[in-house]
Amino acid sequence: MKKTNNIPLLIMLSIIMAAISSCKRNDGYNVPISKDQSKPGVVTNVKVDDYNGGSFITYDLPNSENILYVLATYQIRNGVTRETKSSYYSDTINVEGFAKAQEYTVTLHTVTRANVYSDPVMVTVHPKTPVYEIVSKTLALQADFGGVNVKSLNLFKKDIGLVVTAFNKSTHQMEVEDQHYTNTDTINYSLRGYSTDSRDFGVYVTDKFGNISDTLKRNLSPLLEVLLDKSQFSTFKLPSDTPIGYGWVTSNLWDGRTDGSSDGWHTLPGQTPPFVTSFNVGRSYKLSRFVIWERPDDGQVVYAFAHGNPKTFTLWGSNVAFPNDAKLPLSSPLGTVVGDWINLGNFRYPNPPSGLPPNNHNAADNAFVLAGVNFNVSIADPAIHFIRLSVSQNWENGDIAHVMEISLYGQPQ
Incomplete structure (x- = not known):
């Protein structure tokens, strides 16, 4: 076979190897992909649009192609800090999971491809009442056959959890008996398997951020079920x-x-x-x-x-x-x-x-x-x-x- 017949194959292999070399894996925003160590400018013209449990923050980015993303750092409740990142190609960042309807401070940084942070920009947000709290205000707990019935409304159809507790005669404490997760708008379910003896029951609402509502407590006698x-x-x-x-x-x-x-x-x-x-x-x-x-x-x-x-x-x-x-x-x-x-x-x-x-x-x-x-x-x-x-x-x-x-x-x- 003539050597010249291998030339197209060699060219093709070269192209493939070059393509592989150019497709190195990027494991995310934290991998420096630039050697430019200059500090980036900050976001400007910041505006806030609050919603239930969170806020959308819009801004103008500094004119720099070296910026990779915008980082928001904030506390959703005492001792719990979250970070949210938004790509350079977006002008909005979503901060969510706040435990209460009150003022919070969000710190914004622009971050370069070399992982260099800008000076901080402090933004005040005031999210509306979180969904888990709205759901908790509609909670109803009543005796049912063999146990208790839980009803509530989740009109926003967000992911929430309802946790039922009951008094344990062995430990003399309120123990978690059931965890019910749903995103339906109407909640109506029963927990069964109890005698007709009266006991303390409770139910509270939680969300995916670990926020927990106050507990609705009732002393109830389950109805006989056979x-x-x-x-x-x-x-x-x-x-x-x-x-x-x-x-x-x-x-x-x-x-x-x-x-x-x-x-x-x-x-x-x-x-x-x-x-x-x-x-x-x-x-x-x-x-x-x-x-x-x-x-x-x-x-x-x-x-x-x-x-x-x-x-x-x-x-x-x-x-x-x-x-x-x-x-x-x-x-x-x-x-x-x-x-x-x-x-x-x-x-x-x-x-x-x-x-x-x-x-x-x-x-x-x-x-x-x-x-x-x-x-x-x-x-x-x-x-x-x-x-x-x-x-x-x-x-x-x-x-x-x-x-x-x-x-x-x-x-x-």
Whole structure:
């Protein structure tokens, strides 16, 4: 082979090596990438725009191509200092995490590519009331079945945490019992597993910056909660119930078998929603919650988050001795009354916890289905003696519905 045939290859290798040399990794703002040790000028024409828990600071940069970023240093509460950096290509820096609505001093420096700092510029900001404090002002703590219920509003939909504490009889101290993180606008959840004995409970709000609100304290006696006795359940077939398919009868919903290895409740194909089944729970209860076990994957067919498993559904109840049949609507608000039946709640089965698409869930998501999913019933709902499960939509918008098991909890009346 002639040597001249290697010339294009050598040229190409030279170009690649040059490109690699020119693409050295920059680990961030702290790596000096200039030998110019001159002190940079300061920012000017500084303006402040305060918001809840923080402030936007705008400025004019000095005329220097050697500046890499602007550094803001500030205390968000006593003993806690934060730093925020903003690129040379921006004229605004965001300082956030302040614990109170009060004046704070922010120190601004311009920093060069050689890591040389300018003289400081002191800026006064006055952030508005932080979101965690706004949320804390709407906190409500009340007794619930088997524990306590926490309600609050987070109208800004920011990331906050609610921490529930309770008096521990062993340590004689208030101990953290639960930490609930959310960014939803309406907060309503219950912490259960307590006896009916009175005890001190508390709840406070925190945020991602470690700020903590005052604690709302209450002495509360949790309400009695029991698992409804499934041996007392019986089918209560009504004319408008959806026809059964494949012999998967309603009574399978309380046979205690949840793993998909046996039959559950299954409607006949070719039906239109809502898919409804009805049963008698044996006596009157004021419900607190229920657990649904949807059909899991069986190793051959994907059922979890698919097929006829309910995606949205409603629980209807009646406390009439022998409630009459009524054709249930596809959707209705909580508390809607149709004949002898009342809407106890509209529910949506959660998406796969992994974040994967429902039709591409993983083994952990299937384990989530196998474990059963808990749904709360409003404490304001009336007592019931009969239940109707009404599935308005399955995961594939199909013409069937199926569920493996249901467990209900509440207080006997």
